[in-house]
Amino acid sequence: MLLCDAHILAAMKEGSLGIAPSPEDDCIQPASVDLTLGDTFAMQGEPLTMVSTSRKQLPKMVRVRRASILLPPMTFMLGTTAETVKIGTHHAGRVEGKSTFGRIGLMIHATAGFIDPGFEGQITLEFFNLSQSYIELVSGQKICQLAITELSGFPNRNYGQKSLKSHYQGQAGVTPARVK
Numbered sequence: 001m002l003l004c005d006a007h008i009l010a011a012m013k014e015g016s017l018g019i020a021p022s023p024e025d026d027c028i029q030p031a032s033v034d035l036t037l038g039d040t041f042a043m044q045g046e047p048l049t050m051v052s053t054s055r056k057q058l059p060k061m062v063r064v065r066r067a068s069i070l071l072p073p074m075t076f077m078l079g080t081t082a083e084t085v086k087i088g089t090h091h092a093g094r095v096e097g098k099s100t101f102g103r104i105g106l107m108i109h110a111t112a113g114f115i116d117p118g119f120e121g122q123i124t125l126e127f128f129n130l131s132q133s134y135i136e137l138v139s140g141q142k143i144c145q146l147a148i149t150e151l152s153g154f155p156n157r158n159y160g161q162k163s164l165k166s167h168y169q170g171q172a173g174v175t176p177a178r179v180k
Contacts, residue, residue, distance in 0.1 A: 003091075003148040005030055016088030017148060018120075023083070032145035034098070038080040038122065039139040041069050042174040063174060068138040071106070071129045078174045079125040079137065085146065086120045090154055094147045095123055101143070105131030108144045115146075117155055121171040 003011065005028050011017035019033060027034040042063045071077055087093050093115035097108030110126040125144060129135050137143070 001150045002031055008033060008148055017091060018086030020084045032147045034142040035081040035083050035144050035146055037137055037139055037141050037143040038082040039067060040065050040080050040173045042078040068136055070134045070136055071127055072134055073129055073132050075129050077127045079127055080174045081123045084122050087115050087117055089117050090151050092117055092149045096145045098142060105129060106135050124174055
């Protein structure tokens with residue numbers, strides 16, 4: 001069941017959903033919460049290069065801290081929400097782009113929009129500019145929506161438990177891929 005605004009606020013009040021800093025009143029939508037853009041970004045600093053015939057080296061991410069940044073056409077970049085989110089054990093979350101950005105060709109997340117129960121941290125956003133124009137991203141602007149779903153029961157294991165080897169629990173700021 002997707003939570004409506006009243007249930008989102010109730011979950012925040014009881015502590016099963018945490019968003020810090022607490023969202024402004026106009027960020028609570030009928031079935032989601034608007035999250036704002038942080039001030040940390042990361043872009044690939046060099047192209048993918050072959051290390052050997054069996055392994056590829058991941059591109060290095062160059063991090064910058066800015067109040068705004070221009071995303072060139074057909075370019076991928078990571079960003080982060082300003083808010084830290086805590087998803088309770090009987091909820092899951094989904095990050096979706098705001099329609100205004102979709103209409104100018106900005107993807108907010110490439111594939112990783114799902115947030116497991118038990119996740120705590122800032123949300124890393126995966127921007128891709130599909131348009132032929134630069135898109136300015138400004139820290140503090142409403143950038144995405146967080147929708148919360150109630151689970152049918154409690155999971156046996158939550159995100160962040162050692163047995164799951166969760167890579168991104170507690171992340172702060174932009175967090176590049178953690179692959180070996």
